[in-house]
Structures are given as structure tokens and as C-alpha cells.
Amino acid sequence: MSATELIYGLHAVRALLGRHPERVLNVRLAERREDARVRVIEALANQHGKPVQRVDTQALQKALGDVAHQGVAAEVVPLPPWSEDDLLVALETAAQPLILALDGVQDPHNLGACLRTADACGALAVIVPRDRAANLTPVVRKVAAGAAETVPLVTVTNLVRTLKLLQEAGLWVTGADAEGVKYAHEADLTGGTVLVLGAEGSGLRQLTRQTCDHMVRLPQLGAVESLNVSVAAGMLLYEAVRQRMARKK
Numbered sequence: 298m299s300a301t302e303l304i305y306g307l308h309a310v311r312a313l314l315g316r317h318p319e320r321v322l323n324v325r326l327a328e329r330r331e332d333a334r335v336r337v338i339e340a341l342a343n344q345h346g347k348p349v350q351r352v353d354t355q356a357l358q359k360a361l362g363d364v365a366h367q368g369v370a371a372e373v374v375p376l377p378p379w380s381e382d383d384l385l386v387a388l389e390t391a392a393q394p395l396i397l398a399l400d401g402v403q404d405p406h407n408l409g410a411c412l413r414t415a416d417a418c419g420a421l422a423v424i425v426p427r428d429r430a431a432n433l434t435p436v437v438r439k440v441a442a443g444a445a446e447t448v449p450l451v452t453v454t455n456l457v458r459t460l461k462l463l464q465e466a467g468l469w470v471t472g473a474d475a476e477g478v479k480y481a482h483e484a485d486l487t488g489g490t491v492l493v494l495g496a497e498g499s500g501l502r503q504l505t506r507q508t509c510d511h512m513v514r515l516p517q518l519g520a521v522e523s524l525n526v527s528v529a530a531g532m533l534l535y536e537a538v539r540q541r542m543a544r545k546k
Contacts, residue, residue, distance in 0.1 A: 310324065324338065328352065330369070398491055399423065400426070401499070413442055417534075424451045427454050460493070487537075
């Protein structure tokens with residue numbers, strides 16, 4: 298991992314300045330962007346004493362590659378990876394935590410997309426196995442569009458053991474499978490919840506499936522057998538958010 302990373306986009310940069318300004322080294326704004334959203338980011342950077350550079354749009358494009366940077370970038374100290382112990386410590390102060398676990402997802406684009414949705418849904422962390430699974434790479438960071446710097450990625454040696462530890466900590470482990478007994482909206486996802494999704498094509502491993510407290514499925518009305526894992530993760534995470542927001546009303 299490099300000593301610093303470049304994140305980009307209005308939401309990602311603003312979120313990091315708001316939540317973890319100590320990790321922002323400097324902010325880079327396109328010369329021609331003077332709208333209200335950019336002024337908010339500039340004000341946040343000034344508030345926290347972070348240097349703001351006005352740069353040519355082409356210079357931003359060269360530094361970031363072919364991405365939708367929206368004229369905003371920041372150099373940041375990468376989010377340190379979490380260990381299993383870090384996750385368990387974080388649970389001690391988390392109310393109704395929502396965690397996403399990916400069982401052997403190997404496509405870095407899918408992992409990046411899952412991190413991005415996990416951030417949007419307020420997930421505490423994303424868990425992946427150390428072996429035979431995608432881990433944090435430049436491609437993942439690029440697809441995550443800043444979420445890799447806000448949502449901890451927990452790499453574990455034994456996913457089943459970690460799931461059992463989370464169960465012991467009071468969380469319900471809900472697996473996703475096309476043969477699930479209930480639809481996702483029929484399950485209670487309002488308490489401490491771990492959503493577990495399997496690898497592209499093969500789905501959850503048998504031992505992982507057996508560890509889950511219950512299995513749910515998503516409605517599928519078309520001819521395609523299964524959803525892309527990042528799409529399915531997004532649907533399940535938002536179902537959990539929907540239920541939690543409804544309960545608060």
C-alpha cells in the first residue's frame with residue numbers, strides 16, 4: 298500500500314473532510330469549479346487547516362485516470378485495514394451494526410462496488426477472506442470512489458470463525474441464496490446484522506451456509522439465474538436501511 302492515496306468526487310472528499318479530517322493532507326479543486334458544493338468543500342478544508350490547490354482539469358485527469366472526478370480530489374492517508382480484533386472492539390460501541398461479508402468474491406470491481414454501497418448504507422465494515430478472494434487493490438479503490446477510505450475492510454483468515462464470533466457478540470448472520478426460505482423483506486434486518494453473500498456463480502460455500510442463522514432470497518422474475526453479487530449486496534443493504542428507517546418513524 299502506498300503512503301498516500303488520491304480519492305475523488307464531491308461526496309467522497311466532503312465525507313472524509315467531515316468524518317476524518319486528520320487523514321486529509323490536501324485538497325485539489327479544478328480551476329473552473331466555483332459552484333456551491335465546491336465552496337462547501339473548500340470551506341471545510343480551510344476550517345481544518347488543509348491546503349487547497351486550484352489545478353488544471355487536465356492535471357486532475359492525468360493524476361486520477363479516466364474517472365468522473367467532478368473536479369475534486371484529495372490526497373489522503375489510507376484507512377488502515379482492520380483485523381478481526383479491531384472489528385470486535387468496534388462492535389462494543391456500535392448500535393445495531395450492519396456488516397457485509399463476502400464469501401470468496403474474486404472480482405475487484407464487485408468488491409469496489411460493494412464498498413461503495415456499504416458506505417452509502419452506513420455499514421460498519423466489509424469482511425472478506427484473506428485467500429481466494431479480492432482484497433484492497435488500486436482497481437478496488439478506484440471503483441469504490443472513496444469508500445475504501447471510509448468503510449473498513451476486514452481481511453480474515455477464517456470467515457466461518459469470524460461469523461461465529463459475531464454471533465457470540467449478539468449479531469444475526471443472514472445469508473443470501475436463491476433458495477432462501479424467506480424473501481429479504483420478510484426477514485428482520487433491524488438489529489445487529491451480518492449480510493453474507495457468496496462468490497460469483499458458485500454462491501456461498503457449504504460451511505458458510507451452515508453457519509448462517511437464516512437464509513433469504515431476492516425476488517427474481519426474469520430468466521437469468523442469479524444477480525451480480527454487487528447488485529444483490531446493494532439490494533440487501535438497502536432493504537436493511539429501509540427497515541431501520543421505517544422502524545424509526
